[in-house]
Amino acid sequence: MRLGIGRRISLTNGKSITVGDMLGEGGQGEVYKVTLDGKSYALKWYTSPDIIANEAFYKNLRNNIESGTPSDKFLWPKFLTEKAEGSFGYVMDLRPSGYNEFAEFLVAKKVFFDSHAAQINAALNITEAFRDLHRKGYSYQDLNDGNFFINAKTGDVLVCDNDNVAPNGENLGIKGKARYMAPEIVRNISKPDKYSDYFSLSVILFELMFFSHPLEGERLVKHPCLTEDLELLLYGKEPIFIFDPENAMNRPVQGIHNNAIRYWSVYPEYLRDKFRKAFSYKAMNSGDLDVARRERIMDNDWRKTFISLRSGIIRCPRCSEEIMLNIGADTKCPNPKCGNVIGKTHSLSFMGGKYRIPVYPGIEVLGCMTDDMCDDRMKRTGYISTHPQKPGVLGIRNDSSMPWTVKLKDGTVKPLEPGKSISFGVISEISFKQGCSADVID
Amino acid sequence: MLKPEGIVRRKMVLFFIVDTSGSMWGTKIQAVNQAVCEVLPELQKMSDGNADALLQVAVLGFDNAAYWLTAEPQNVDAFFWKDLEANGGTNLGDALFKLNEKLSKDGFMGHASGAFAPALFLMSDGCPNDDSYKKELEKLRNNNWFKKAIKVACAIGDDAGCSVLEEFTGTPETILTVHTPEALKKVIRFVSVTSSQIGSQSAHVGNRQIDAVESKQDSMIGALQASSDQFTDDSDADEW
Ligand SMILES: Nc1ncnc2c1ncn2[C@@H]1O[C@H](COP(=O)(O)OP(=O)(O)O)[C@@H](O)[C@H]1O
Ligand SMILES: [Zn+2]
Numbered sequence: 015m016r017l018g019i020g021r022r023i024s025l026t027n028g029k030s031i032t033v034g035d036m037l038g039e040g041g042q043g044e045v046y047k048v049t050l051d052g053k054s055y056a057l058k059w060y061t062s063p064d065i066i067a068n069e070a071f072y073k074n075l076r077n078n079i080e081s082g083t084p085s086d087k088f089l090w091p092k093f094l095t096e097k098a099e100g101s102f103g104y105v106m107d108l109r110p111s112g113y114n115e116f117a118e119f120l121v122a123k124k125v126f127f128d129s130h131a132a133q134i135n136a137a138l139n140i141t142e143a144f145r146d147l148h149r150k151g152y153s154y155q156d157l158n159d160g161n162f163f164i165n166a167k168t169g170d171v172l173v174c175d176n177d178n179v180a181p182n183g184e185n186l187g188i189k190g191k192a193r194y195m196a197p198e199i200v201r202n203i204s205k206p207d208k209y210s211d212y213f214s215l216s217v218i219l220f221e222l223m224f225f226s227h228p229l230e231g232e233r234l235v236k237h238p239c240l241t242e243d244l245e246l247l248l249y250g251k252e253p254i255f256i257f258d259p260e261n262a263m264n265r266p267v268q269g270i271h272n273n274a275i276r277y278w279s280v281y282p283e284y285l286r287d288k289f290r291k292a293f294s295y296k297a298m299n300s301g302d303l304d305v306a307r308r309e310r311i312m313d314n315d316w317r318k319t320f321i322s323l324r325s326g327i328i329r330c331p332r333c334s335e336e337i338m339l340n341i342g343a344d345t346k347c348p349n350p351k352c353g354n355v356i357g358k359t360h361s362l363s364f365m366g367g368k369y370r371i372p373v374y375p376g377i378e379v380l381g382c383m384t385d386d387m388c389d390d391r392m393k394r395t396g397y398i399s400t401h402p403q404k405p406g407v408l409g410i411r412n413d414s415s416m417p418w419t420v421k422l423k424d425g426t427v428k429p430l431e432p433g434k435s436i437s438f439g440v441i442s443e444i445s446f447k448q449g450c451s452a453d454v455i456d
Numbered sequence: 457m458l459k460p461e462g463i464v465r466r467k468m469v470l471f472f473i474v475d476t477s478g479s480m481w482g483t484k485i486q487a488v489n490q491a492v493c494e495v496l497p498e499l500q501k502m503s504d505g506n507a508d509a510l511l512q513v514a515v516l517g518f519d520n521a522a523y524w525l526t527a528e529p530q531n532v533d534a535f536f537w538k539d540l541e542a543n544g545g546t547n548l549g550d551a552l553f554k555l556n557e558k559l560s561k562d563g564f565m566g567h568a569s570g571a572f573a574p575a576l577f578l579m580s581d582g583c584p585n586d587d588s589y590k591k592e593l594e595k596l597r598n599n600n601w602f603k604k605a606i607k608v609a610c611a612i613g614d615d616a617g618c619s620v621l622e623e624f625t626g627t628p629e630t631i632l633t634v635h636t637p638e639a640l641k642k643v644i645r646f647v648s649v650t651s652s653q654i655g656s657q658s659a660h661v662g663n664r665q666i667d668a669v670e671s672k673q674d675s676m677i678g679a680l681q682a683s684s685d686q687f688t689d690d691s692d693a694d695e696w
Pocket of ligand 1: 037039043045056108109160
């Protein structure tokens with residue numbers, strides 16, 4: 015039963031909303047534009063009988079509204095309606111203009127990222143959103159490609175469909191999409207929790223970076239018909255990563271999985287390695303869940319990886335294409351018409367490898383790299399540049415407000431005051447504060 | 457940055473199998489033509505926003521004989537519905553024969569990156585001329601694509617051979633009977649959208665035993681039951 019324009023619906027807080035145009039329709043309900051106190055919002059109105067009959071779902075929604083959004087990256091439920099016409103719904107903010115659904119980026123017909131920088135920002139924003147959600151004690155439960163709105167220019171992200179979010183360990187009986195679920199959920203061995211979220215997050219991040227699915231290679235296209243049983247096998251019982259170093263049974267197929275093949279070589283080895291870990295046999299083996307859970311990549315870990323990746327973007331000196339520099343190896347310009355190769359650079363390894371950045375002019379050192387208690391990935395605390403008088407000599411400048419200590423190659427130690435620079439040629443380690451340092455790697 | 461290609465999608469073909477016999481002439485066939493035209497933009501939007509599947513359409517008409525209106529399945533965004541005309545007999549047998557022929561990898565189901573099982577939507581207002589369809593149905597039932605397919609039928613008016621339609625879908629739960637053009641249009645929209653949605657998504661999991669997944673046909677039955685109030689068409693008289 016569609017809601018008519020002008021219809022008034024009471025909220026549990028005593029106010030009421032006025033229904034306007036319908037904005038869209040999903041698997042569980044309809045979305046309408048509504049007004050409340052003269053301001054426009056979106057109303058999600060349930061039509062799924064499973065949900066309407068689910069008292070726990072309604073209660074959970076109320077709890078989520080009361081405890082509030084984990085961060086500003088969520089289109090979080092703000093108000094709950096009273097039950098009316100045998101259903102109910104919740105009010106959230108309208109999606110601002112400039113955002114597209116994640117699936118549109120994947121379909122790649124009309125919507126494209128402006129740059130790798132925007133794409134990596136999106137990855138960062140998604141990981142941060144889920145870190146904030148998990149830190150609040152929730153699990154998202156049915157993370158899939160329909161849950162994000164992304165800004166193609168900036169990589170800003172809004173997480174939608176937050177109505178299944180529940181305290182970690184609790185479950186509202188929501189069904190998920192097999193391609194995004196952790197193997198143990200596909201098989202129904204256990205209920206969604208934060209560990210299955212970690213897995214789904216890795217799938218989303220892989221798709222975001224490679225425009226391909228991490229488990230869909232040769233093994234899938236061998237079968238003309240993707241039946242439910244086959245999905246159970248490929249995503250549940252025997253998932254195999256398309257780039258599994260120990261199992262070549264499911265490689266991407268040239269001519270079909272072109273994105274996977276092409277982008278795999280574009281990113282630095284440390285990123286490829288993270289994905290190898292995220293989709294290793296152990297991390298996906300639902301026969302030994304304790305191990306699988308331990309092996310999964312946590313959101314905070316992904317975040318550090320993407321911060322490093324974001325920091326390591328340079329422009330190709332020959333064609334000005336974005337290049338994400340390798341650490342400890344040559345990097346080839348991803349522009350096939352260019353073919354420029356940037357030779358191996360020195361690199362900085364912060365806090366035992368938590369962050370890694372190449373030593374290259376223009377690269378910034380960030381607040382979170384120089385202080386383990388600081389979460390800031392926007393604030394610049396250091397800057398790598400060429401010596402003003404000696405071309406080819408690279409140095410690092412202390413852009414923070416605290417003095418650093420540098421260890422020279424001969425073992426002596428000296429301070430580096432704010433605003434001062436020192437050449438990489440002579441140093442082996444920089445200490446930012448007690449317990450926070452970076453090694454200079456040749 | 458390098459522009460990506462679209463993510464590799466399985467294809468999902470929605471088959472419209474439409475009775476174009478003489479009895480469909482007039483309001484009935486017009487309602488079909490109009491309803492399908494109206495739902496196409498919705499299907500197109502769905503395909504554009506779906507990273508799981510590429511949605512395609514195939515159309516099979518049947519009267520004295522069956523005939524494909526699509527030489528091969530068409531992407532919904534490139535598909536143009538040519539209005540069907542109605543006259544002649546009801547040769548369902550030939551329709552099932554031709555369907556069986558194309559439900560194969562070398563027929564309509566071939567796709568480099570694979571396909572989901574199709575959705576088959578049969579619309580008819582009468583009974584087949586004779587029992588010859590039974591033999592073709594037997595063959596079709598052994599077709600693996602058919603076995604896995606979502607199968608829905610719309611019985612247009614009281615004369616529709618419901619038992620035949622049920623033989624096709626395999627279950628009475630996916631047969632919808634309509635008595636008015638309005639109801640027919642509603643059903644066409646709902647079935648087209650819902651079967652495409654269910655058919656073009658990866659399997660749903662949850663609420664089940666270990667290592668069991670819900671069949672697409674079961675999901676379709678669930679969706680029809682959930683929305684049954686939209687289709688209860690109790691009018692006594694056929695309004696055609
Ligand atoms: N807060 C919002 N502001 C504007 N549009 C929205 C909002 N939330 C959802 N929509 C629109 O409504 C459609 C259906 O949303 P939803 O019911 O959440 O879909 P699903 O159940 O498929 O995830 C979406 O495609 C989206 O375009
Ligand atoms: Zn270049």
